[in-house]
Amino acid sequence: MTTVHPSFSKSGSVRILGIDPGSQRTGVGVIDVAGDGRCTYVHARALKLLDAEDFPSRLGLLCEGLEAVLDEFQPDQVAIETVFMDKSATSALKLGHARGAALATVVRRRIKISEYPPRVIKQSLVGRGAADKQQVQHMVRLLLNLPEVKLQADAADALAVALTHAHMSATAQRTGIATHQLRRRGA
Numbered sequence: 654m655t656t657v658h659p660s661f662s663k664s665g666s667v668r669i670l671g672i673d674p675g676s677q678r679t680g681v682g683v684i685d686v687a688g689d690g691r692c693t694y695v696h697a698r699a700l701k702l703l704d705a706e707d708f709p710s711r712l713g714l715l716c717e718g719l720e721a722v723l724d725e726f727q728p729d730q731v732a733i734e735t736v737f738m739d740k741s742a743t744s745a746l747k748l749g750h751a752r753g754a755a756l757a758t759v760v761r762r763r764i765k766i767s768e769y770p771p772r773v774i775k776q777s778l779v780g781r782g783a784a785d786k787q788q789v790q791h792m793v794r795l796l797l798n799l800p801e802v803k804l805q806a807d808a809a810d811a812l813a814v815a816l817t818h819a820h821m822s823a824t825a826q827r828t829g830i831a832t833h834q835l836r837r838r839g840a
Contacts, residue, residue, distance in 0.1 A: 668695070670728035671815030672719070673807050674736075674755050676747040677703050679715050680807030683726045684797065686819045694797040696726060697808035708747065712754045719758045731759045732767045732818035734774060734810070769817050774810075777817040789813050 665688035673680035679702065683695040700718035702711040733756065736749050759766055772782035778792040790809045794801065796816055804812070 667730060668726065668728045669815045669818055670722065670726065670731045671811040671813065671818065672731065672733040672755050672759075673810035673814055674715075674733065674748060674752040675702075675807060676708070676711060676744075676751045677701075678807045679718070679751060679755065680805070680809070680811030681719065681722050682808055682811030682813075682815050683722070683728060684812065684815045684819065686822075690819075690823050692797060692816060692819050694799055694812070696722075697804065697812050699805050699807040702751075708750075712750060715751055715754050716758045719755055723759070723762055723764075728764060730765045730767070730818065732769060732814045733759075734814050735768050735770045737771050767818050767821075769814060769821070773821075774813050774817045777820050778813055786810075 666685050668683060668685050671680075671682040671684070673682075678699040680697070680699050682697040685693045685695055687693070700715060700722075702714045705711040705714050733752065736745060736752055756766065769777075775784040775789060776782040778784070778796070779788045781788075786806060786809075790804055790806070793799070793804065793809050793812045793816065797812065
């Protein structure tokens with residue numbers, strides 16, 4: 654699905670859920686974006702999936718955890734990181750399964766989903782597509798005015814996905830260029 658810009662509610666804000674899919678931990682991060690573009694932290698955590706007895710059960714935990722987040726925080730839009738090719742085909746396949754489970758859970762709710770490659774997320778937040786995790790976490794804390802506490806990596810990555818969607822949507826709104834075209838330019 655392509656999102657041209659966040660649909661602002663009557664309160665003048667939009668709530669975005671960012672998802673950093675993973676087969677061991679899936680990060681979720683929720684932000685509110687005001688009509689003037691200011692982003693505010695709402696919630697972030699990692700859904701821990703390793704307690705499951707097998708891989709299919711991990712996917713079940715992911716769906717249940719995501720359902721609970723969707724119920725509690727009622728996001729208007731969802732943004733998710735796309736799969737990147739890792740050194741291991743098996744790891745990439747498991748990541749793809751986790752991402753698919755997350756997408757299916759959100760699609761069943763009929764919430765708009767935007768997808769962003771890792772390179773675009775890093776470029777959007779740090780200015781370099783090859784930025785490291787510490788640089789991304791630093792920018793997430795800075796942009797959301799969070800204290801200098803260590804963010805759990807998957808949760809910080811999920812917030813980065815949500816922030817990227819907010820920034821890309823604002824740029825799309827200003828320029829009239831659809832977000833899917835902006836993503837291609839940054840990839």
